[in-house]
Amino acid sequence: MQIFKNFTTKIQAFRQNAATKRANKKPNPRIEKLVSFMNRYSLFFHGVLSCLLCFIIECFSRRSVVSAFSFVGEHTMAYLYNSLIIFASLSLVYLVKRRALFRVLISGFWLFLGTVNGCILAKRVTPFSYTDLKCLSDLFAMQNTNYFTATEAITVVSIVALFLAFCIWLWVRGPKFEGKTHRVLNPVFVASLLLAVPIATKAAQSSNIVASYFSNIAQGYENYGFVYGFSSSVVGRGMTKPETYDETTISELTSSNTAETTLNEEDKPNIIVVLLESFIDPTEVNFLQMSEDPIPNFRNLYENYSSGYLTVPVVGAGTANTEFEVLTGMNMQYFGTGEYPYKTILKQTDCESIASDLSSIGYGTHVVHNNGGNFYSRANAFSMMGFDTFTSKELMNIQEYTPLGDWPTDHILINETKKALDSTPNQSDLVYTITVQGHGDYPSEKIIENPEITVTGAATEEQNNQWEYYVNEIHEVDKFINDLTTMLAHRNEKTVVVMFGDHLPTMGLEDSDMKSGDIFKTKYITWNNFGMEKKDADLTSYQLLANITDQIGIHEGTMFSYTQNQLNQGLAGTDAYLTGLENLQYDILYGDRYCYNGEDPYPATDLVMGIDDVTIDRTWVNSSGEICIAGTHFTPWSRVFVNGEKVKTTFLASTLLRIPGDAIKDGDTIVVNQMGSNSTVFRSSNEVIFLNPNVEDTEESTMTKDESQTYPDNTSDTTTAPENDEITDFNAAAHNVDALNENDADEQNTDTKNTTN
DSSP: OHHHHHHHHHHHHHHHHHHHHHHHSOOOHHHHHHHHHHHHTHHHHHHHHHHHHHHHHHHHHHTOHHHHHHHHHHSHHHHHHHHHHHHHHHGGGGGSSOHHHHHHHHHHHHHHHHHHHHHHHTTOSSOOOHHHHTTHHHHHTOOSOSSSOHHHHHHHHHHHHHHHHHHHHHHHHSOOOOSOOOTTHHHHHHHHHHHHHHHHHHHHHHTTSSOSOOSSHHHHHHHHOHHHHHHHHHHOOSOOOOTTOSHHHHHHHHHTOOOOOOOOGGGOOEEEEEEETTOOOGGGBTTOEESSOSOHHHHHHHHHSSOEEEEOSOSSSOHHHHHHHHHHOOOGGGSOTTOOGGGTGGGTOOOOOHHHHHHTTTOEEEEEESSOSSGGGHHHHHHHTTOSEEEOGGGSOOOOBOTTSSSBOSTHHHHHHHHHHHTOTTSOEEEEEEOOTTOSOOOSSOOOSSOSSOEEOSSSHHHHHHHHHHHHHHHHHHHHHHHHHHHHHTSSSOEEEEEEEOSOOSSOOOGGGBTTSOTTEEEEEEEESSOOOOOOOOEETTTHHHHHHHHHTOOOSHHHHHHHHHHHTTOTTSHHHHHHHHHHHHHHHTSOOGGGTTOOSSOOOOOEEOSSOOEEEEEEEOTTSOEEEEEESOOTTEEEEETTEEOOOEEEETTEEEEOGGGOOTTOEEEEEEEOGGGOEEEEOOOEEOOOOSSOOOTTSOOOTTSOOOOBTTOOOOOOOOOHHHHHOGGGSOTTHHHHHHOSSOOOSOGGGTSOO
């Protein structure tokens, strides 16, 4: 106790001594003179600082001083407008005494945002926007990706730490404003300056200095500057109420949708919609030469079934926004800059979609995706859009990965799609299948030693390596396309398949590089087994399913029926069509839902994750004293919970898990949960009570009814033990099991790796 008192006394003496030294220390006349000058001409200084910060930010964002100078020269007024935004933010220093500190904080904030944008653009095409902040949970959940390296992460953390340390030093030792503070005039001046920004924005937009909407967000940032682009993504979220929106307008729009679905139950085909991640026809890239056609199956379908170009809302990134347009028939143009509706409006509002429309006429609706169920908040979004089931990677026993080991291959989706169809034997089905194998990042070094397809024509060897890797991966996806249609052809069910590329790969392509002349164009193909007429059409992604369902004879849904009517009249793409689309879209998501008479006919569903039940059949103790759990449909994302608490779990096979012997005792309850990122439980097994066995066994043995075991409550032992080869096949264990056990936020591979996904 005395030691503690002595230590406290010494600390107090040290602090008093330091305070005395600071009080007696004579101020540096040069610093005093500089501070006095800055205070006297602070507005001029802020103007110069704002322009300098804006220029530095553009250097970071464009990763080129020359490009930054070009922006200043070619878009001078936009550059000055960006500087005005920074200038307005710097005016906040007039509300505090520690002006030097707050200047540093505000300047550091803008420089930090610009630096983040530059880093992101080094990995993807889409620049940094406010909506990216809503994807932070997905970013933190990533593992084994090339989105950032450990060195980069340490560097960023170190720089931020040094900056914060400097700010703390400024707080303790930095100068304070000693002049007179105008408690009324200063706040009025700051408020006036901040209010002037939106007025200046309107004037700049009216004068075409900046644009109010970016059809190409990357081009928008390049033309109008990062500061404006990012700021508009903060304040410009959601939809603005159309000037013509009212009940009469909506009534007129919906009354024109007179076509009705007249198909009999036996005539309703299964509809399989497949999103092909980053998939394009490589022969569309002008400069590429390939040893052979990498996508013969895709091309065969393109030439023999309804197909065409598909105009998508994003390039190089933003899968979820193409997906949103396809599934809802809505246009991303009416949302804010860089917005993801999955992360904004669909967090709170249900939304009519192809799933809810087909459900209303008796379809079962399913999603299959070999990536994380929580990424882009998909599990929530699919519930809001009316799907029945969603099989994400956490419900799949994924064993095969791409050569880099960062993305699952797509072959597993064939059986998962089949299981979704089989789960409703007396219904027609909609299955939305999302692939991931074509996803970047694409390595600049040679990874595939003996590629099936060799690629040349790019500007550098590194770029040739990237294209060769990409082309060989979509060559594998092309095989998946053939295997999927072959599986469906063997089923005795009428089926239509629609496949489309969601966006171009992240390769820095420009319009001039593409035969289509437009980097926002991919392709779509179809397939059917009942003789549908080939009707080619170039479409937008929000028109795709309206066009296909119209050919089938299905005329359901507010958005889809409206687009069908406009397509049939040859009005799609006209101003009148787009105005009507905007009004309907606003009415459903933000308005009074006049189209539903103010009701909610398409509420969110109780989405079921996965098709197969996860079961615990029996447990036993192996020769090492560990607890083995036998059951069905385990995956690398299975976690054992004992009395509600997660314990370390080793995945050995789809029928076998193992936990430490000291993690459980006699009478404890056991449940196996299929875990998504952020500790989300997607599906749970039955609950069993553990009874401490008297007889030990080994993993290699074949279990019999006489062995020590536990059963679910009120059941008897009617299960079959796993086969020996399943028990001993440790090579079939999950990809990176140790990493998965160590990090339960196990969103290994997400669309934010190279996208704003």
